[in-house]
């Protein structure tokens with residue numbers, strides 16, 4: 001999705017950088033992102049809920065530090081021999097809505113997926129100065145070329161749904177919801 | 187009777203899983219190339235440019251077009267003069283899926299139980315629709331179906347008084363609600379008539395019809411396609427003039443009291459392969 005106005009961004013984003021982005025901006029991301037989808041979110045949510053009930057800090061139990069992090073809703077196809085990863089495009093973000101406001105309140109800064117979010121997520125984006133980006137759904141082969149490293153860091157038993165630490169270079173995305181709450185989808 | 191060893195079914199299903207996920211059918215390629223040429227919005231064109239490039243990379247690198255390599259849907263039209271030998275036909279299809287998804291580095295996306303949700307590890311079982319037809323051939327149609335779009339499909343049990351306008355509204359409402367979630371530009375399969383399950387199966391099967399072939403309701407297909415494209419949802423839901431690539435309608439006789447309509451939503455990664463054995 002490159003255009004003349006494409007912005008190159010290095011991850012992690014700090015708060016002013018995240019807040020400077022506007023719905024409709026096209027970006028190329030370089031840096032570390034964490035791949036996590038339905039089952040991994042459910043587990044993280046479980047850990048946070050249990051810790052909160054016990055009055056403990058959940059941070060140490062989570063698979064990656066949320067502060068400033070970027071999460072990519074994605075479960076790749078297996079890497080063929082000699083490749084970093086298989087096809088690796090975004091999945092529908094709305095299924096993660098239930099788990100998302102809590103993660104944003106704990107410091108998650110950037111989300112990458114596709115499709116609409118609910119009002120609780122939009123409110124949490126504004127409250128925390130975050131940003132929601134979309135990559136092109138169904139462009140998994142193309143997007144895999146931007147992934148230079150991939151490593152399973154938690155929940156190996158979940159297969160495609162395991163949590164992965166990825167290093168991406170010039171990963172194309174578009175800002176869907178910015179920190180003012182403006183959303184690109186009509 | 188013609189004897190057919192089920193290992194032939196396994197071998198073909200395996201190859202078809204891999205082919206379907208890596209090489210888009212010509213009709214879908216053409217549709218995406220044409221969409222790029224006609225799309226009016228700049229952001230829409232840039233999305234379609236990515237999709238064109240994506241299909242090339244998938245072919246050259248032998249990786250799936252989309253990481254969601256789907257739940258495998260298999261339509262098996264079996265000639266009544268065929269006698270399967272060498273084992274259980276359902277197991278033979280699933281063995282083909284198992285081998286195809288494992289050896290083809292395709293994603294395993296099936297959980298064995300809807301509540302326990304443990305991954306079956308080999309993308310089995312497939313959803314298989316057997317159909318007995320005249321003759322001594324077996325036609326296998328295989329369609330890996332992604333769930334970003336599947337989750338936005340709908341069934342409407344309309345009343346006869348809702349008529350054709352009710353059917354049009356059902357289709358437009360479903361597409362509008364799916365929006366960016368189901369990876370537009372879409373292919374929309376519509377089943378009208380029959381009963382609750384018949385209309386759903388027709389809608390799914392319609393997706394496998396070659397995009398260039400018109401159904402008996404060609405003018406309704408065209409009208410709905412135009413109306414969907416007027417919605418402005420556009421490629422990836424980012425706005426534009428191409429929201430759907432095709433609308434495909436199938437119909438069947440129905441009951442005096444009903445007008446069932448199923449709308450099966452498919453993304454631009456509308457994968458399907460067919461072979462005749």
Ligand code: SF4
Nearest residue numbers: 138252332334369453
């Ligand atoms: S909806 Fe289709 S293109 Fe989009 S992620 Fe799912 S399978 Fe891929």
